[in-house]
Amino acid sequence: MEKTTSQKIRLGLFVIIGLLIFILATYLIGDKQKMFGNTVHLATSFNNVNGLQLGNNVRYSGVNVGTVRNIEMIGDTNIRVDMIIDEDIFKHIKKNAVATIGSDGLVGSMVINILPGSGTAALVEPGYEISSLNRIRTDDLLNTFSKTNKNxxxxxxxxxxxxxxxxxxxxxxxxxxxxxxxxxxxxxxxxxxxxxxxxxxxxxxxxxxxxxxLNNKDNVIGILKDTAVANRMKAIVSNLDKTTVEINKTVGNVNKTILNIKDGKGALNYLSNDPGLVRKIDSTMTNLNEASIRLNEDLEALKHNFLFRGYFRKLEREKLREQRK
Structure with a gap:
């Protein structure tokens, strides 16, 4: 059966639309995988990639900046991951940046997160290998949980x-x-x-x-802390020392005098030990008293004598004047 012109036109339009859709999809996928733009290679190493696959996204500060190009096993605990990074972002990555592996959501595919470096570190060059921070594996978490449950x-x-x-x-x-x-x-x-x-x-x-x-000057301790009072106390103590020396000398002299009396030396010994001398002194004192009495009687007789009467009256008048004054 021969196709009509309208059918041919429809077939041509279908092929053209399908081709355009294929080209657009290829471009979008290639752009997402950084296949058509200017890119630069960057590497890092992990001891466990945790299911990371080729084509997974690479993010820098949460922004998609590239994809995983190659995953190579270097050793039993060293896996090298090669990344292609957008050239516009590559010039902002420093050498002290750190790469980690995370998941895109709860059940999403794995992604590489590049944490920006701090300070004034130099920028990375093409092919430079940045340091990495290994993610804790699920098995390690399960082992830890198992030990925790036992404890x-x-x-x-x-x-x-x-x-x-x-x-x-x-x-x-x-x-x-x-x-x-x-x-x-x-x-x-x-x-x-x-x-x-x-x-x-x-x-x-x-x-x-x-x-x-104790710091109050009204009590003994406070007074002693006063410099002037302390000096006075010092002077008093010094004077007491001197007085003590003089008293000791006086006591020595008194002891010496007492010893002389005991030994029969001095006038006190004669007075105390010679009864005859005591009687003579007693007789002398008696004679003195009698003489004093006779002298008084003579003076009294003179007062009544007409020759001395005027003189004694004159003396009495002068005494009265002095008393009145």
Whole structure:
């Protein structure tokens, strides 16, 4: 059956549209994989790529800047990853940048994240290998969780054992919880300790006040701290030392005098040991008294004598004038 012209036209349009769609898809995929733009190679190494595949995206500060070009096993714990980076972004990457492997969402494909470097580090050159930060593997996480679960199980068993012992009254804590008498004794002891602490605090406060009052000049310590008073005290002590020396000399002289008296030397010895001398002194004193009495009688007789009467009256008048004045 021969095709009509309209069918041929439709077939041609279908082929052309399909070709355009293929070209557009190829361009979009190539642009996404950085196949048509200017790109630069950059490398890094990991000990585990965690499912990273060729063509996965490379991000710099969260922006897609390239793709994974090649993954090569260098050693049993060293895997080299070659990346192609957009030339416009490549000039911003520093040598202290760090590459990590992450996932694109919860269930997305793996991506390489390049963390920007800090400071004034130099920029990378084409083919430069930046350092990497290895991601914790799932197996390692599971092993860690397994150990954590075992430790948690042991901890739970120990806690149950301790709780049972406490409930049964075993151990110090069990006795404190279940023994009411001990709890009361402990409460009383704590009360005494509290009272003692308060008394101690009061004593310390009083001691602090006493120490602070030592600087006051109204008390003995404060007076002694005064330089002028200290100098006076020093002078008084010096004078006391001198006085003590003089007293010692006087006491020595008195002792010497007493020894002389005991040895029969001096006038006191004669007075105390010679009865005849004492009687003579007593007779002399008696004669002096009698002479004094006779002299008074003679003076009284003179006062009444007409020759001396005027003189004594004159003396009496002068005494009266002086008394009146």
């Amino acid at each position: 948690a199980e042991r901890l739970t068993e120990n806690l149950l054992k301790i709780t049972n012992e406490i409930n049964e009254g075993e151990g110090t804590v069990g006795l404190l919880i279940n023994d009411m008498a001990m709890a009361k004794d402990l409460k009383t002891t704590m009360s005494y300790l509290k009272t003692s602490s308060q008394k101690t605090s009061e004593s310390i406060s009083n001691l602090n006040r006493l120490i602070a009052s």
